[in-house]
Amino acid sequence: MKRTHMCGELRPDHVDQTATLAGWVNTYRDQGKGLIFVDLRDRDGLTQIVFDLEDVEPSVVEASRALRREDVIAVTGIVRRREGGVNMKLATGEIEVMAQHLEVLNKTETPPILPDDYEAEKIAEEKRLQYRYIDLRRPRMQHILRVRHRAMQVTRQYFTARGFMEIETPLLIKTTPEGARDFIVPSRAYPGKWYALPQSPQIFKQILMIGGCDRYLQICKCLRDEDPRADRQAEFTQIDLEMSFVSRDEILEVMGAFIPVLFKEVLGVDVGEAPVIPHREALDRWGSDKPDLRFGLELADISELAARTEFGVFRDALAKPDGVVKAIRVPGGAETLSRKKIDACDTVARAAGAGGLPWVKYTSEGFRSGISKFLDPIGADLKAQLGVEAGDLVFFAADARPVANAALGEVRLHLGGELDLVDPTLWKCLWVVDFPMFEWDSQQQRWQSSHHPFVMPREDQFDLLETDPGACVSSSYDYVINGAECASGSIRIHRQEIQNRVFQLLGLTETEARDKFGFLLEALTYGAPPHGGIAFGLDRLIMLMVGTTNIRDVIAFPKTQTGQDLMTGAPGDADPAQLAELHVRNVEA
RNA sequence: GGGGCGGUAGCUCAAUUGGAUAGAGUCCCGGACUGUCGAUCCGGUGGUUGCGGGUUCGAGUCCCGUCCGCCUCGCCA
Numbered sequence: 001m002k003r004t005h006m007c008g009e010l011r012p013d014h015v016d017q018t019a020t021l022a023g024w025v026n027t028y029r030d031q032g033k034g035l036i037f038v039d040l041r042d043r044d045g046l047t048q049i050v051f052d053l054e055d056v057e058p059s060v061v062e063a064s065r066a067l068r069r070e071d072v073i074a075v076t077g078i079v080r081r082r083e084g085g086v087n088m089k090l091a092t093g094e095i096e097v098m099a100q101h102l103e104v105l106n107k108t109e110t111p112p113i114l115p116d117d118y119e120a121e122k123i124a125e126e127k128r129l130q131y132r133y134i135d136l137r138r139p140r141m142q143h144i145l146r147v148r149h150r151a152m153q154v155t156r157q158y159f160t161a162r163g164f165m166e167i168e169t170p171l172l173i174k175t176t177p178e179g180a181r182d183f184i185v186p187s188r189a190y191p192g193k194w195y196a197l198p199q200s201p202q203i204f205k206q207i208l209m210i211g212g213c214d215r216y217l218q219i220c221k222c223l224r225d226e227d228p229r230a231d232r233q234a235e236f237t238q239i240d241l242e243m244s245f246v247s248r249d250e251i252l253e254v255m256g257a258f259i260p261v262l263f264k265e266v267l268g269v270d271v272g273e274a275p276v277i278p279h280r281e282a283l284d285r286w287g288s289d290k291p292d293l294r295f296g297l298e299l300a301d302i303s304e305l306a307a308r309t310e311f312g313v314f315r316d317a318l319a320k321p322d323g324v325v326k327a328i329r330v331p332g333g334a335e336t337l338s339r340k341k342i343d344a345c346d347t348v349a350r351a352a353g354a355g356g357l358p359w360v361k362y363t364s365e366g367f368r369s370g371i372s373k374f375l376d377p378i379g380a381d382l383k384a385q386l387g388v389e390a391g392d393l394v395f396f397a398a399d400a401r402p403v404a405n406a407a408l409g410e411v412r413l414h415l416g417g418e419l420d421l422v423d424p425t426l427w428k429c430l431w432v433v434d435f436p437m438f439e440w441d442s443q444q445q446r447w448q449s450s451h452h453p454f455v456m457p458r459e460d461q462f463d464l465l466e467t468d469p470g471a472c473v474s475s476s477y478d479y480v481i482n483g484a485e486c487a488s489g490s491i492r493i494h495r496q497e498i499q500n501r502v503f504q505l506l507g508l509t510e511t512e513a514r515d516k517f518g519f520l521l522e523a524l525t526y527g528a529p530p531h532g533g534i535a536f537g538l539d540r541l542i543m544l545m546v547g548t549t550n551i552r553d554v555i556a557f558p559k560t561q562t563g564q565d566l567m568t569g570a571p572g573d574a575d576p577a578q579l580a581e582l583h584v585r586n587v588e589a
Numbered sequence: 590g591g592g593g594c595g596g597u598a599g600c601u602c603a604a605u606u607g608g609a610u611a612g613a614g615u616c617c618c619g620g621a622c623u624g625u626c627g628a629u630c631c632g633g634u635g636g637u638u639g640c641g642g643g644u645u646c647g648a649g650u651c652c653c654g655u656c657c658g659c660c661u662c663g664c665c666a
């Protein structure tokens with residue numbers, strides 16, 4: 001029996017044709033002596049099969065009566081319009097296949113879980129991961145895999161059309177300092193030596209530019225031995241890109257145009273243009289370096305007004321270095337925010353480092369409750385600056401700028417969810433640019449790269465490398481969709497002299513630098529072109545496209561939060577002989 | 590490494606203050622039913638309460654340890 005159609009394929013046009021379908025028994029409905037219905041499933045959809053037991057061979061009667069969910073079968077029969085009425089829930093709901101022949105390809109044991117979207121939300125994820133091969137049969141999982149495939153296909157098309165070449169880089173590389181913890185692999189041939197698995201192909205793609213490849217693309221696995229999260233996995237996939245002889249703005253143009261094409265081709269939606277917003281502005285306006293622009297509630301700086309009050313919290317904050325008082329106006333919040341909800345916001349603010357979350361309501365009688373008594377001297381000006389209207393509520397954060405921004409940023413996101421302000425059909429993208437080059441690591445008492453050590457400072461910032469590293473702005477950029485960081489990149493350093501200055505600033509001695517990155521430093525001296533690039537997080541993009549917050553949903557064979565694969569049992573023991581060959585042995589912890 | 594929640598039938602869950610034979614739905618097994626479509630109806634099988642210790646006349650329930658899953662802080666250039 002050779003398959004002629006997929007299970008989502010047959011329509012009224014096919015009526016009277018003979019079709020052979022193959023797949024899994026999704027459900028069976030035994031109507032008694034005369035009639036059995038089977039919904040047959042493959043990755044394409046469901047088709048109703050009818051067995052008229054008075055009209056088929058005895059062997060088919062017997063076999064069809066024994067069918068159970070998830071048995072694997074092939075069926076041949078005549079396509080016809082349904083006698084029992086159309087099933088609007090199915091794409092094939094207007095037709096059914098009147099079975100003539102049935103071949104049971106494989107009976108199943110009673111399945112521990114069923115691949116049913118209706119049930120799946122209730123089934124423990126542990127079970128779904130253990131029996132991944134059953135879970136993957138679900139329409140939802142098949143849809144996700146198809147979206148992922150399609151996204152990869154569109155990616156390759158888009159960048160190929162723009163002169164990018166897909167080039168593979170090695171998985172067995174040399175361990176690098178800084179960044180995430182490496183996975184390491186023992187070398188059999190060199191006792192005591194180790195490979196590392198790449199955290200990203202960063203250096204290799206730069207070397208490819210130096211190697212004259214001009215435009216590089218790779219959809220590649222990256223491995224970072226850090227604890228996972230709901231949106232993070234030790235093993236994940238990047239769309240990795242690099243270009244030669246381009247400015248930052250040219251990169252933003254090519255990469256920024258990619259996302260609308262991707263979403264249009266895969267989902268058929270328009271995501272619009274991405275505005276370019278400086279890092280500092282993103283923090284000041286939304287309290288985040290990856291702001292969700294699908295709703296308002298922007299932060300306002302009311303420091304000047306706050307200075308005219310006698311409120312101790314405000315005055316203390318303003319006395320701090322870079323102290324500010326900032327506010328969020330919540331339209332209608334005086335009604336929509338109960339005391340309990342306000343307290344929840346307070347908890348959010350405190351978790352973000354704020355000492356508290358002062359608030360005030362504005363009614364037809366002016367500012368009331370909360371800290372209203374302190375606001376008398378500035379009431380009118382505050383109302384004017386924030387555009388306060390009757391029924392609004394205003395939250396305040398008073399602290400050093402980073403703390404106040406972070407706290408109100410978190411409160412803003414919390415309110416976005418609490419007040420249901422996010423339109424789920426909206427897509428809001430933006431570029432965040434002008435990140436600081438370095439962050440001060442107070443524990444280790446040294447500067448660290450905000451991004452990575454190969455990021456070029458912005459052209460006008462070179463002098464600051466020595467005079468004021470903390471103020472030095474980099475050439476890097478992030479791409480943000482709906483509040484999720486989806487890509488990150490920069491112009492790279494292509495001259496050894498600048499690279500050395502950055503290494504020096506990071507506290508890498510010349511010897512260390514030569515040991516760790518000697519090949520790169522050397523390569524930079526032999527005609528390295530100006531270049532830059534970016535990497536998109538494929539898993540994150542797919543999560544957005546299919547509407548899940550669980551990265552494991554978009555990976556065919558994901559790992560748990562403790563790094564186990566519940567299906568295969570990895571990581572597992574290794575044979576002592578295997579270990580001996582690798583010059584490795586287990587030690588007691 | 591820290592914090593929180595959870596682990597009871599194949600699956601999803603319940604079980605009062607520590608108290609009698611650990612229940613229900615579903616799956617599965619058997620039966621009924623000729624137009625169902627999350628089929629329905631009747632009957633039945635099914636338990637190392639994650640694992641190991643402890644307290645107690647008595648532990649699913651309390652205590653200690655441990656394993657596993659999820660969320661989260663640290664971490665993730």
